[in-house]
Every structure is written in C-alpha cells, then in structure tokens.
Amino acid sequence: MNHAANTANAAATAAAAAPYLSVNNVEVIYDHVILVLKGVSLQVPQGKIVALLGANGAGKSTTLKTISTLLRGERGDVTKGEVQFKGERIDQLTPNELVKRGLSQVMEGRHCFGHLSIEENLLTGAYTRNASRAELKESLEKVYHYFPRLRERRTSQAGYTSGGEQQMCAIGRALMAKPSMILLDEPSMGIAPQIVEEIFGIVKDLNSKENVSFLLAEQNTSIALRYADFGYILENGRVVMEGAAAELSANEDVKEFYLGVSGAGRKSFRDMKFYRRRKRWLA
Amino acid sequence: MNLNFFFEVLIGGLLSGVMYALVAIGFVLIYKASGVFNFAQGAMVFFAALTCVGMVDQFGFSLWLAVPLTIVVMIILGIAIERVVLRPLVNQPEITLFMATIGLAFFIEGLAQLVWGAQVHKLELPIEDVPSEYLMEKFNILVSQFDIMAAGVCALLVTSLALLFSQTKVGRALRAVADDHQAALAVGIPLQRIWAVLWAVAGLVALVAGMLWGARNGVQFALTFVALKALPVLILGGFTSMPGAIVGGLIIGATEKMAEVYIGPLVGGGIEGWFPYVLALLFLLVRPEGLFGEKIIRRI
Amino acid sequence: MLMNEPETRFEAAPANDSGGRKIGPVILDMQNISLSFGGVRALTDISFNVKQHEIRAIIGPNGAGKSSMLNVINGVYRPQQGEIIYRGQHRKNMDCYAAAKSGIARTFQNIALFKGMTVLDNIMTGRNLKMKSNFLMQALYWGPARREEIEHRVKAEEIIDFLEIQAIRKTPVGRLPYGLQKRVELGRALAAEPEILLLDEPMAGMNVEEKQDMCRFILDVNDQFGTTIVLIEHDMGVVMDISDRVVVLDYGKKIGDGTPDEVRTNQDVINAYLGVAE
Amino acid sequence: DDQYVALPSYRVGPYAAGGSGFYGGIIDYFNLVNLSGGVNGVKISWEECETEYNPSRGVECYERLKTKNGGATMVEPLSTGVAYGVLDRLATDKIPMTTIGYGRSDAANGKVFPYVFPLITSYWNQAAAMIKYLGDKNGGMDKLKGKKIVHLYHDSAFGKEPMPVLDALSKQYGFELIKIPVTPPGTEQQSQWLQIRQANPDHVILWGWGAMNAVAIKTAQRNGFPREKMLGVWWAGSEEDTVPTGDAAKGYSAMTFNTPGSYPLMDDIHKKLYDAGKGNLADRSRIGSVYHMRGVSAAILWVEAMRTAQEKFGKGKPVTGEQMRWGLEHLNVDEARQKAIGALGMLPVVKTSCDDHEGSGAVKVQQWDGKKWNAITPNWIIGDKALTRKLLEESSAAYAAEKKITPACAK
Amino acid sequence: MLYREAGQFKTSYQADSQIFPILQDRIALLSLLVVAIVVVPQLASAYTLSAILIPFLIFSLAALGLNILTGYAGQLSLGTAAFMAVGAFASYNFIARLPGLPILLAFVLGGLSAAMVGIAFGLPSLRIRGFYLAASTLATQFFVVWCLTKIPYLTNYSTSGVITAQKIVIFGYSFDTPASKYLLVLAVVALMALLAKNMIRSNVGRSWMAVRDMDVAAEVIGFRLMRTKLLAFAVSSFYCGVAGALYAYAYLGTVEPEAYSLDLSFRILFMVIIGGVGSVLGSFLGAAFIVLLPVFLNIVAHSFALPTSVASNLELMVFGALIIFFLIVEPHGLARLWQIAKEKLRLWPFPH
Ligand SMILES: Nc1ncnc2c1ncn2[C@@H]1O[C@H](COP(=O)(O)OP(=O)(O)OP(=O)(O)O)[C@@H](O)[C@H]1O
Ligand SMILES: Nc1ncnc2c1ncn2[C@@H]1O[C@H](COP(=O)(O)OP(=O)(O)OP(=O)(O)O)[C@@H](O)[C@H]1O
Ligand SMILES: [Mg+2]
Numbered sequence A: 001m002n003h004a005a006n007t008a009n010a011a012a013t014a015a016a017a018a019p020y021l022s023v024n025n026v027e028v029i030y031d032h033v034i035l036v037l038k039g040v041s042l043q044v045p046q047g048k049i050v051a052l053l054g055a056n057g058a059g060k061s062t063t064l065k066t067i068s069t070l071l072r073g074e075r076g077d078v079t080k081g082e083v084q085f086k087g088e089r090i091d092q093l094t095p096n097e098l099v100k101r102g103l104s105q106v107m108e109g110r111h112c113f114g115h116l117s118i119e120e121n122l123l124t125g126a127y128t129r130n131a132s133r134a135e136l137k138e139s140l141e142k143v144y145h146y147f148p149r150l151r152e153r154r155t156s157q158a159g160y161t162s163g164g165e166q167q168m169c170a171i172g173r174a175l176m177a178k179p180s181m182i183l184l185d186e187p188s189m190g191i192a193p194q195i196v197e198e199i200f201g202i203v204k205d206l207n208s209k210e211n212v213s214f215l216l217a218e219q220n221t222s223i224a225l226r227y228a229d230f231g232y233i234l235e236n237g238r239v240v241m242e243g244a245a246a247e248l249s250a251n252e253d254v255k256e257f258y259l260g261v262s263g264a265g266r267k268s269f270r271d272m273k274f275y276r277r278r279k280r281w282l283a
Numbered sequence B: 001m002n003l004n005f006f007f008e009v010l011i012g013g014l015l016s017g018v019m020y021a022l023v024a025i026g027f028v029l030i031y032k033a034s035g036v037f038n039f040a041q042g043a044m045v046f047f048a049a050l051t052c053v054g055m056v057d058q059f060g061f062s063l064w065l066a067v068p069l070t071i072v073v074m075i076i077l078g079i080a081i082e083r084v085v086l087r088p089l090v091n092q093p094e095i096t097l098f099m100a101t102i103g104l105a106f107f108i109e110g111l112a113q114l115v116w117g118a119q120v121h122k123l124e125l126p127i128e129d130v131p132s133e134y135l136m137e138k139f140n141i142l143v144s145q146f147d148i149m150a151a152g153v154c155a156l157l158v159t160s161l162a163l164l165f166s167q168t169k170v171g172r173a174l175r176a177v178a179d180d181h182q183a184a185l186a187v188g189i190p191l192q193r194i195w196a197v198l199w200a201v202a203g204l205v206a207l208v209a210g211m212l213w214g215a216r217n218g219v220q221f222a223l224t225f226v227a228l229k230a231l232p233v234l235i236l237g238g239f240t241s242m243p244g245a246i247v248g249g250l251i252i253g254a255t256e257k258m259a260e261v262y263i264g265p266l267v268g269g270g271i272e273g274w275f276p277y278v279l280a281l282l283f284l285l286v287r288p289e290g291l292f293g294e295k296i297i298r299r300i
Numbered sequence C: 001m002l003m004n005e006p007e008t009r010f011e012a013a014p015a016n017d018s019g020g021r022k023i024g025p026v027i028l029d030m031q032n033i034s035l036s037f038g039g040v041r042a043l044t045d046i047s048f049n050v051k052q053h054e055i056r057a058i059i060g061p062n063g064a065g066k067s068s069m070l071n072v073i074n075g076v077y078r079p080q081q082g083e084i085i086y087r088g089q090h091r092k093n094m095d096c097y098a099a100a101k102s103g104i105a106r107t108f109q110n111i112a113l114f115k116g117m118t119v120l121d122n123i124m125t126g127r128n129l130k131m132k133s134n135f136l137m138q139a140l141y142w143g144p145a146r147r148e149e150i151e152h153r154v155k156a157e158e159i160i161d162f163l164e165i166q167a168i169r170k171t172p173v174g175r176l177p178y179g180l181q182k183r184v185e186l187g188r189a190l191a192a193e194p195e196i197l198l199l200d201e202p203m204a205g206m207n208v209e210e211k212q213d214m215c216r217f218i219l220d221v222n223d224q225f226g227t228t229i230v231l232i233e234h235d236m237g238v239v240m241d242i243s244d245r246v247v248v249l250d251y252g253k254k255i256g257d258g259t260p261d262e263v264r265t266n267q268d269v270i271n272a273y274l275g276v277a278e
Numbered sequence D: 001d002d003q004y005v006a007l008p009s010y011r012v013g014p015y016a017a018g019g020s021g022f023y024g025g026i027i028d029y030f031n032l033v034n035l036s037g038g039v040n041g042v043k044i045s046w047e048e049c050e051t052e053y054n055p056s057r058g059v060e061c062y063e064r065l066k067t068k069n070g071g072a073t074m075v076e077p078l079s080t081g082v083a084y085g086v087l088d089r090l091a092t093d094k095i096p097m098t099t100i101g102y103g104r105s106d107a108a109n110g111k112v113f114p115y116v117f118p119l120i121t122s123y124w125n126q127a128a129a130m131i132k133y134l135g136d137k138n139g140g141m142d143k144l145k146g147k148k149i150v151h152l153y154h155d156s157a158f159g160k161e162p163m164p165v166l167d168a169l170s171k172q173y174g175f176e177l178i179k180i181p182v183t184p185p186g187t188e189q190q191s192q193w194l195q196i197r198q199a200n201p202d203h204v205i206l207w208g209w210g211a212m213n214a215v216a217i218k219t220a221q222r223n224g225f226p227r228e229k230m231l232g233v234w235w236a237g238s239e240e241d242t243v244p245t246g247d248a249a250k251g252y253s254a255m256t257f258n259t260p261g262s263y264p265l266m267d268d269i270h271k272k273l274y275d276a277g278k279g280n281l282a283d284r285s286r287i288g289s290v291y292h293m294r295g296v297s298a299a300i301l302w303v304e305a306m307r308t309a310q311e312k313f314g315k316g317k318p319v320t321g322e323q324m325r326w327g328l329e330h331l332n333v334d335e336a337r338q339k340a341i342g343a344l345g346m347l348p349v350v351k352t353s354c355d356d357h358e359g360s361g362a363v364k365v366q367q368w369d370g371k372k373w374n375a376i377t378p379n380w381i382i383g384d385k386a387l388t389r390k391l392l393e394e395s396s397a398a399y400a401a402e403k404k405i406t407p408a409c410a411k
Numbered sequence E: 001m002l003y004r005e006a007g008q009f010k011t012s013y014q015a016d017s018q019i020f021p022i023l024q025d026r027i028a029l030l031s032l033l034v035v036a037i038v039v040v041p042q043l044a045s046a047y048t049l050s051a052i053l054i055p056f057l058i059f060s061l062a063a064l065g066l067n068i069l070t071g072y073a074g075q076l077s078l079g080t081a082a083f084m085a086v087g088a089f090a091s092y093n094f095i096a097r098l099p100g101l102p103i104l105l106a107f108v109l110g111g112l113s114a115a116m117v118g119i120a121f122g123l124p125s126l127r128i129r130g131f132y133l134a135a136s137t138l139a140t141q142f143f144v145v146w147c148l149t150k151i152p153y154l155t156n157y158s159t160s161g162v163i164t165a166q167k168i169v170i171f172g173y174s175f176d177t178p179a180s181k182y183l184l185v186l187a188v189v190a191l192m193a194l195l196a197k198n199m200i201r202s203n204v205g206r207s208w209m210a211v212r213d214m215d216v217a218a219e220v221i222g223f224r225l226m227r228t229k230l231l232a233f234a235v236s237s238f239y240c241g242v243a244g245a246l247y248a249y250a251y252l253g254t255v256e257p258e259a260y261s262l263d264l265s266f267r268i269l270f271m272v273i274i275g276g277v278g279s280v281l282g283s284f285l286g287a288a289f290i291v292l293l294p295v296f297l298n299i300v301a302h303s304f305a306l307p308t309s310v311a312s313n314l315e316l317m318v319f320g321a322l323i324i325f326f327l328i329v330e331p332h333g334l335a336r337l338w339q340i341a342k343e344k345l346r347l348w349p350f351p352h
C-alpha cells in the first residue's frame, strides 16, 4: 500500500496550502423547516481527490448541491456559512457562472436529458465553452474513449438507455465542460464493478494528468478511500470524522461500519445474522 | 357538390389554419424550450398589438416607428417575465408554471387596458384584406391576398425558428432545459438568460401574430381568444414541433371549415367550437404525442 | 470522539443455512425470450428458469438487458419471441395486472415510488390486490371497509417494523434519502406478499453497512416467507454470497448460468463482466 | 338623503369597451342631473362594482351593492347572464331592474315580472322591426316573398332568442330564412361567410355581440360580400363594432334605439362635465358614441322614473325600490319631456304600464359612413307587435307556471 | 406551545388513521363546524350568506371535485364547468320530467349524469397525458355547452334556452332564505368533503395517487389504470355535477348554458392550484381565495378615488400578480403554507 503513504503526505501538505474549495460552517434548511446540514465545513485542496462519505441521508448530496448552488431549485436555503472557490465567494453565483469558473457537478440519479440523444447530451455539457467544432469533436472522442458503450448508443435517446449508460452519460457530460473541479455524486451507483473501477481510474487519470480536483460523495467507501487523498465522514448533517484516506481506512470504526470488515476480516453477506444498528459518533 | 366551392372552403380553411399556426408557434416556442405551457400567449398577442396600435392612435406615430418601439417593449416584457415570474419558479412542477402564466395573462391584460384603454382600434397594414383579383380572374377562386401574405410570414417564421432549434447550440440547450431544469443548470446552461431571450422572441412572435390578427379582426380584447383556436392545432401538431404547428394548423383549419360547411347544417351548425378539439383528440388516441411531438418517454 | 454505546442487536428469525432450505421445483421458466426496441436488441434468445424458494441473481454489464428481462417477467415489456411458463401456465407474454395478481412483485432500478405519498401509504398500495371493499364502502369508511383498512394497516406496520422504518412512516417519500427510498420500495413489494420478488439493484447507492442490512432483509424474506427472489445487483460480493444460482447476460445474450462458484470461474463471464477473478 | 342606485358594471375583459361606454353614459347623466340640483333636489348616488360580465361575480356585486346606502332602488347589469342570476331575487329584495335592449323579451309582461323592465324595446320587437324595415326597403312587405334572408347569429341564448319571431314572419311573408350560427366568441367566421356567399342571400341579419361583429364585417369584406346587404342588431351597431374594421364597415347598417346626432343634452355633458374634468369616459372622442348615448338614455329613463315616483309618493325625498318600481311602470317620456331634457328624438317615446314594461318597441336603422353612424330611417319603426305580444303572453305564462306565480299587476 | 402533539399517543391504528390525528385539530374543526352551523346563520348578513358563503361553499365543492381528478389522480382537466353544467341541467330535467322527485335525489341523479359524461370524456386519458389531455378536455367544455344550446329538449324547450331552477323544497320545507340555502349547501358540502376525505385515505385514494405519481409502477403493483382513471373521472365529475346543480339551484336560480363557460373552468382550476393540488383543505382555501380576493380587491380599488376603469384594470393586475406571488412563495399552494405554519408552530419557540 505505498500510495497510502503518499496520500498521508499529501494531506499534511494540503493543510498548509490554501484550499481550492472550502465550505465553511454551512447550514441548510429545506422547505423552511427541515434542517439538514448543521454547520458543515470541509476543504478540497487543489489537485486532490476528496471523498465525502456517510450513510443515507447524512447530507452528502445536499452538501454538493450547496456548493454548486443547485439547492435553490429544491427549496433549500443556506442559512449560515459560506463557500469559497479559488479564493472567491461563490454562494451567490449562478451555476452557469460556476461552470464557467471550472466547477461542474454530476448530479445524483443521472438526470440525463431524456429526449436528447446521448451525443446531444454530451454536447450540452460543453455549452459554456464556446468551443470550435474541432474542439468539440476532440472532447467527444475523449469521452467516447473513456466510455466506449456511449459511442455505441450515441444516437439513442437518453431516456431509453439503461441505468448504467445514463450514469456514464452524466459523467461524460460533465467532462465536456473541461472543469478544473468536479463534484461527483455517487458515480458508482448502478454501474457494473468493472466500469466502476474504470470510472475511478478515469477520475484518477484526470486528477493526475489534468490536475482536476474532485469532491466525491460516495457510498462505496472502500473504492472511494482507495482513490481519494482525503476523506470526510458525515453523519446527520455534521462532519464527524475527517482525515487522510489511509488514516480513515485504517480506523476500526470506519472499517466496521463503512468497509464491512471487522477484526476477523470480511464477512460473508450471508453470515450477517444480525440487523445492524449503527453506532453513533455523536449521540 | 360544387367543386369550385369545395376548393374555396378548402383554401379558406387552410389559410385560416395558417393564422392559427401563427399563434401556436408562440406556444411551441416556450413549451419546447422550457416545458412551460404558456397560457399568457394570447394575452401577449393582445398586448403587442394594442401597444403598437396605441402608439399609432394615441401618439400619432407612424407604423414604421411604432413597430420597432413595440419590439423594444416586448423584449423588455420578456426580460421582466423571466426575472419576476420564471426565475423564482425554476424546477417547479409544470402545473405550477402553467398556473403562473395564467396569473401573468391577467396581469398583462390588465396592464394593456390600463395603459391603452378599453376601446377597440383598427390596425391597417399596407396590404388590404380583400379577395385577390388575380386568383379570382385566373381560377375563379376567392382567396384573400392578405391571407396569402400571412401564410408567407408564417412560413418564414417557422422555418427560421425550426432551424434555430435543430441546428444551433442554443437550440439544443433549450431542448435540454425543457427536459430537466436542474440538470440544465448543472451543466452550466444559463437558464435565466436563455429564458429571457426566449420570452423576448415569443413576444416578437406574439407581435407578428397580433399585427396580422389585429389587421384581420381589429385590435380588441378578443385577440386573447385566438389562443383557444391555437390549442387544437398544438395538440394535433405536437407541443414541441414547429413544423407541427404549421401542419396542425393547416389540418385543423381545413377540416373545421369543411365540417362546419358540410356537416354543420345537418346538426344545427356551430360545431366549429368543439370540432377541432374532438378531431385533435381522436387523433391523439392514435398518436398520444401529436403528429410531430416528441414521444413521451415512459421507462422504468 | 467515540461514544461506545453497546451495539443494539436484534435477533432475527432463525435463519437456516442454505443447505437446509428447501428449494422447490421450477416455478418460472423463461424460454427463448427475444426483445428488441427498434434496432436495439435488448434480449436475444434467452432461456433460464427460477426455482421455488431460491435466490436467483441476474448479473451483467450495463445495458446487458437485465432490467429488460425483469420487465418481460412482469409484463411491462412484451417480448417479440419466446414463452413464459409461470406456475405451469404457458404464455407469450405477461400482463402487469395478471403478473401482480399471480404473485409477482418487484422493485425498480430508478426508484419508482409514489413521490407524493407517505411511506405508510406507499406500503399500503402494495396491499391493494388484497383489498376487497369497493369505493363506495371506502367513501363511507364504515363497517367492513374500515375493518379491512385497519387489518391491512396491521400488515403494513409489520413490514415497517421489519424494515425498521418506523420513524419515517408519515414522511412523504420524496423527501427521503435515496437509500431509505430503496428500502421503502422493498417494503411496498413485500406488502403484496408475493410469490416471486423481482429486485432491480436493491443495493445501489448504499454503503456496506446498509447493504448488509438489505441482504439480511432479503434473506429473511426468502427464509421466513419462502419468497422466491430474482435479483439484479452489481455488487459481486453480495451476489456471490447470497444467491443460489446466477444468470449472466451480456449484450442481450446469456453467457453463463450456474451456481456462484461456477459463474465465478466461467471465462466468458470473467471477460465480459467480472474482469479479474475475485 | 340620496337616491341610491346600483351599477354592477364591467370595465375589463372582453366586453369592456361596451361596458365602459354604457356605464360612462349613465354616470355622466347622473352627474349632470346632480350638478343642476338633482331630481327635485334629491341627489343621485351610485356605486359601481366590477362584474367582468361574469354571472357569479355579478350576483355578488348585486348582493353587495343592494344593501348599501340604505338600499339600492334600481339596478342595471347590462349582462344577460347577470340579469338571469338576479332575476329571482328582485321581487324579494323589492329592487327593480332594467334590462334595456337585452334580457328576456317576455319580461315585458309586468304581471309575471313585476320588477323587470326591458325598457324601450326587446329582442322580439327588434326582430319584427328588422323584417319590417327590410320589407319597406324592398318596396313593401309582399316583396319579401321569395327573398333569402340569412340569420347569422351568436350561438347562444341571445342569438336564438329572435327565432320564433323570424320563423313566424318567414312563414307569413314567404321569405326563405337561413340560420347560420357562429360559435362564440366568433373570432373566426370564414366558413360561415363562405356558406353565405354560396347561398347568395338578399340580406344578412347579423345577430352578434362583442368581437363577433367586427369579425363578421371583416370576413364579409374578405369574401367580397357587400356590407350594404348586412343589417346588424343594436348590439352590433356601435363604434366598437365598426372602428376596428377600418373601411370594411362602410355601408353597413344596424338597428338602434338611439338616433345618432347632436343634442343640447350631449353638448351640456361636453361642456359642463368634460370641460370641467368631471367626465367619466377616459377618451373624449367616445362622447356621444352609441354605447355612451345608450347609457345616457338609460339614465334619462331612470331619472324620469324617479320624477314620476316622487310625484306620487312625495317630492323632494328619495323613493324606495317599490316606489321606483311604480315610477318605472308609469313612465311617460313623450316628446315634450324629451325636449325639456334636451334630448328630443334621441330615444323613442316611452310609455309604460303594468302590461307593457317595454313601453315602446320602436327602433331606427343607422348606417356607418366610415367615420360615424347616421340614422337612415327618419321615423321610428315598429314591427308586428301583435305577433310579439302573442309570443310574449305564451312564454311568460309558461314561466309563471313553472315558477308558480299568479300573474297580477303589482299595486 | 399550544399546538403540541407530544403526549398524544395512539394506541390503535384506528386512532392513528383518523382524519385529524391531532387533538387540537379535532377541536378546531369541531368548533369551526359549530360556528358555521350555529353562529354564522345568526350573525352573517344576507349579503355574506348569499353572495359570499354560498358561492364559496359551492366552488369549494367543485374545486374538490377537480382536485380529486387533477390533484389526486393527476389528470389535468379544463372542462370542469362542463361537468357542472351537466349536473345542473340534468337535475333540472329530472325534476321537470319526474314530478314529485325529491330534490336531493335529483341532485344525486344530476351528479350521476355528470359522472357518466365524465367517464365518456375520461376514456382518452388512458392514452393521452399531461397538457395534451388538458387541452383535449376543452373538447368536453365546448361540446357540452354546444349540446345544451343546440338540443331544446335539454332546456325543456324554453324559448331562450335558459333554465329556471325550481324551488328547493325538502319534506315540505322551502329553502328560500339565504340562511336556509346556506345551511343546505353547507350540509351537502360538508358531507361530500367527508366522503372525499374517506376515499382519499383508503385504497381508492391511494390508487389515484399512485397513478398520478407513477402510472407504470402503479400498474405493476396491480392497480388497473383504466378502472382507476375512469373512477377518478366519475367521482370528480359527480362532485362537479352536484356543485353545478347547487350553483344553479342555491345560487343563481336561473341559468343560461354560458354561465358554465370556460372562464368558470379556469376559475376552479385556479382554486385548486392556489389552494393546493392534492389537498382537500386546499380546495376550500383556494375557493376562499378566488371568491374573496376579487371582492376584496374590488372594495379596496374602489375605495381609492380612482377612475373606475383604472380601478378595475388595477384590480385585474393585482389579482394576476397575487397568483404569481403565492405560487412563488409556495408552489404547493395555500394548504402547504398552512401545513408549514403548523409545523413551525409545533416547533415554536425554537426555529427548527
Ligand atoms: N428537497 C428536499 N426537501 C426536504 N428534505 C430533503 C430534500 N432533499 C433532501 N432532504 C433531506 O435531507 C437529508 C439529506 O439528504 P441528502 O440527499 O443530502 O443525503 P445523502 O447523504 O446524499 O444520502 P444518499 O446517500 O441516500 O444519497 C435527508 O434526510 C433528506 O430527507
Ligand atoms: N424502452 C426502451 N426503448 C429503447 N431501448 C431500450 C428500452 N429499454 C431498454 N432499452 C435498451 O435495451 C438495453 C438493455 O437495457 P436494460 O435497462 O435492460 O439494461 P441493464 O442490463 O438493466 O443495464 P444497467 O445495469 O445499466 O441497468 C439498453 O441498451 C437500453 O438502452
Ligand atoms: Mg445523495
């Protein structure tokens, strides 16, 4: 596990470097009454991959939507705190301005444009770029290179493609904007394991070759921690644990609750004889 | 059956259909690009025509000055609608947006009459609404020259808008917006700006429709009702298709006239009110998304 | 940082080993099913069967046709070719209502809950086929209709308890996080007390702990109620651990069928889907 | 104390143009009367309420206005729907309603409808007068034989109302009556006019309302049908119907119960009100327009009714609704009275009784010259009143039977 | 701290599935009913009763009918007024042709006639969805009104095509004062609202909502689309039909077919949307809003010494603007606003 050592190092330096993206003490309320984020703070250093982990309903997607200011459309309000990207406050910007500044989001649950073909879906991703035809073609090629399955289905209406294909389409669409930072919400959901590895491989590639930073909300903790540099764990709208990915993977509780390995190593799913009740870090 | 008369009915119907299509285009424009069923289109037609005529009648402007000024007004109106009505309602259910446009219709109707008064006006375009002598002499068929011009304008409008949607990046973005507001925002489509532009364009389409209908029937409140004539056209042609608006208009126009002339007398007449709707409805039973509308995707 | 409260444990119903479970005869037999959409061939000449009480997994890469297969089984799609033999009855295709009536329930890949309704109502919808009173009686909410409603409410509550979603009973499902929605969807399917339960990626978007819970639910349903389960899942750990037999699809074709161990070592399957053998 | 009347009016919506002119006329005349000291010193007060020509809102307005200021003593909704909605309430509330030139024709029977006053003339009398006029135009009623007359009508209760009269007259005089309906709102009439052109009739009666009229005239032009052959009802004979058509309406004629022209009264309104900034119309060019004048006429009749009632029940104090009813039932606005008002010939002589709440039945024909309306019949025309009376008796008897009313004159 | 459910434990599912599970709500509703039945007829003026409360209740009923169709079963309809017209004209004909028929029964028969028409015009909904369906329902609107003007039989051959509603007499008691009419309408509306609520909380209601939210899934679960949708059309039209009959009999008295115009359909749709799609309470709030707001605006506008045409136009503008304003504040309608207020009250004095 030599890259774990690397990431530990990286995390140490990251603390010193000015964060690329920082979320400071954000509080979010839905529908005026449902308090979901209760003061979340996190940082993403430039060129790093940060994983946002946590159970269902912990507030991961909400955090990402807060950053990308997509919350407004869901009757969510940021009542406290602020978000900075490249040293600039971004919580008042529109998503369009964010994408132009290089911050893109892949939303949870695909959200492809059902009536557009796969290729048109990808092309809308490049909307903010003012790219020439040739550049667009090149970007398309790149996406098709990463996701060959999409090339096969390029003329199909996205609404009719399979769940996994839609997920690929959504990720590909975000890549078309050539972002410098991507918020990725559950990229692995519904994707065949091989492709999951591939997607994370792509993430790592983009990260190392093109210096794209990532903030990814993920349920598949093991793979997320394998590829991330740094991780945050959310519970009930609060950050309950943070640290370098390696540290987290080594933590006993994380092991037990998020990685499914306890002292005796990985247990078969068939042998889980008990319904598990989550231990809380905070009561 | 008198064949000549049959053709007159047919052609008259087709040309009326074009007039319906002219209003339908405004609907399609907004629906296709934002999924909003814009009930205020009729009010906008009225507002545009009344503003233009009002400037002529009350300020004594010439039509050449009034039209550009009205264009400016319609653009401002479009931008204002986006700011005040649509922006806060991003990502809301279709029915909410639909309802908001009804509120908008009231507002615009009130505004138009507040500014320009309730009296009716005439609008005279350089081309008169009388039978074309040429066609009369040549084929002994009675067709209004005005209607022919209207058909030309409509064709032009449809062609350019259809091209906009299918060929340009903005067109693609607009269709994306109609599918999923949230996702459109996420990929960086500047929803706000696009909508403002769109409503401004819809305002221009409304102006064209308002001028033509206004010249045809006079500029008065009843212009808002022409929207009712556009609805069956829309459902027949498909809410999302520009060519659909034209083809739907032609079909509705022609069949409704035929029905009124040939079936009407048998059942006491006056069937024009519901016939187009029933026709469109029967048609939908075969193709639930209209002639050219986008198929409704239902997949689980 | 840690507050070590004692882990609350809840003894589940006695779970037999897979060896002890009685796997019955073939209950559902799909024969030479082919399905295409325009030019897209989603399924090509696929045959496989499902035995009573077993957990049958369908795996395969994205777009392989797994969901389409489930859709064929419960009548959402009509295959162009093939035959479905369910409980000895031969048919060309199923019909949604007939499928539901004859005990096939399912969950969906892209959650298909009724967004505007509460969790409880969603689960109650699952019991609709068991309700007999007509709408007039329901409108009066008198006598039998009311008794019936309460009876079914009891059942629904059992399921809610079983899935441990008591706390969100009255929450509209649209507000729930993804994972809980999946659980509610399972509850809705269970409420129908189905013979066969079709699960389309029930564990997508869950973390390990939640997956463990979900596995446990599935196994218990299988054990306690003897429900046959057809399962689509991308988590190989889960599939290999809990299923009795696995079908592998790729590009609409069947490339493998057998016990987890057989499938795991099948070279075609490794090439097409698993990648490196685990 | 004031003489308070209720005006459930409409100034927005599809019929705003007509509503604002009509109610503007009423209010102008009231103001004028008040300026000169009121009716025997009793000032008239009124309150408006926006109905949008909608029956439901109209009823609310009526209910709201009726109890104000010590109770309304008269109401005029200028809307058939609203009139129907309040019809049943009038007798209990003891508030008379005028429906000048619209509403139920049979309400002229005061024995069955004690509180309803379709003053001046009703649809049936209008239809009869129209045929009379057409007969005269053709050189005698016998010349109508074999002629074709199209009844192009608003497809509603309003448009169908004259049919019994037209049918009877067609049988009597032997002209062919072709009925062609127009679906409201009537913004598209191509097929109707093609049918008309095909039938090639001698006359077209345009029984229209609102937007339908201008469209009819325009479509006639588009199809090359001469406007001179068209004869509109009085709801199809105002500036609102012709102005939007531009030149298309030139030569078109329509019925009216006001003679267009200038009158001392209208000059007074001009001078004393508009020049002093007290006029009700926003647009001065509409002073003396058909609707405006119609409103003024309505107000004249009301004021005369007040006067008549005061004469019986005591001068110088406001009368009650019941007394007002009496006044309306004993109107006698003869030429001398009209002259005194400064409106000689502006409206026909109106003389009402319990049997005849209409009081006249006389109309004129006016023609549009491209700029304004001009009367083209010097005398008032009255159609076959015996026929309409018969229909009226039958119809009101049926109503009385249905409503279990014993016909009788009110005291 | 008054609005608390703490301490109110449900010991049976029956108790838990009550319409108002919270004690305070039950008390409030009960007192509201008492006020409506006992106090209002005593204190309210004839104007309030006959021009505000009666139409308010009738429109609430129609809105409730539409809400069943649109809010619960998800089928947008613009033909509500047509169903009301069918109800009114059918009741009229039943009474006119079957002398001695009890009037309440005539209303029910009127409602049933509307339900049949509803089923006929609901058939297309099996294939057509969304705005396509909405626009198609206009066919109902225009066709029904056309029939009523064209077929003299339906108006009992009255020359003008206008029906005059017969007097409401039940067991010899004649309902002719505003207060008695009000009480009658109130009784009908309250009863039907209760029935609606019952349907909605039992299986029928769930089937409607399921079809609304995701029809494919509903089918898979075993709801039959055709039956569910047609039942929704039938029940909804029944409600509208009864409302239409009341509109003619207890409110207008004499009606021409045009009283049931498209305009009325739209007004009822506003009530549903402003009040809250898919909420019984919302139907009432929406009706109150749409009935009262114009009255209120009218009074306000005319109390400033504005020229009347200016006032009327301003009134219309403000009405439109307020609709938009409320949609922006709460797209789910007044009912949701009310609910949020209650949730806040429950938390009060804590903000969350
Ligand atoms: N639009 C909304 N309205 C009301 N509540 C919401 C809304 N969206 C989310 N919530 C609530 O906010 C909380 C956090 O949701 P969020 O989607 O952020 O969780 P998550 O961590 O992404 O979960 P998952 O892993 O299941 O996606 C949940 O309890 C959810 O019920
Ligand atoms: N209704 C439809 N119309 C057109 N194409 C369809 C339809 N349903 C499925 N397809 C196509 O059939 C193929 C199989 O789809 P299916 O959803 O069954 O895949 P899957 O195996 O479930 O994949 P995933 O794991 O990504 O969910 C895909 O290529 C899909 O695009
Ligand atoms: Mg999430």
Ligand SMILES: [Mg+2]
Pocket (backbone or CB within 6 Å): A162, A163, A164, C066, C067, C068, C109, C200
């Ligand atoms: Mg799938």
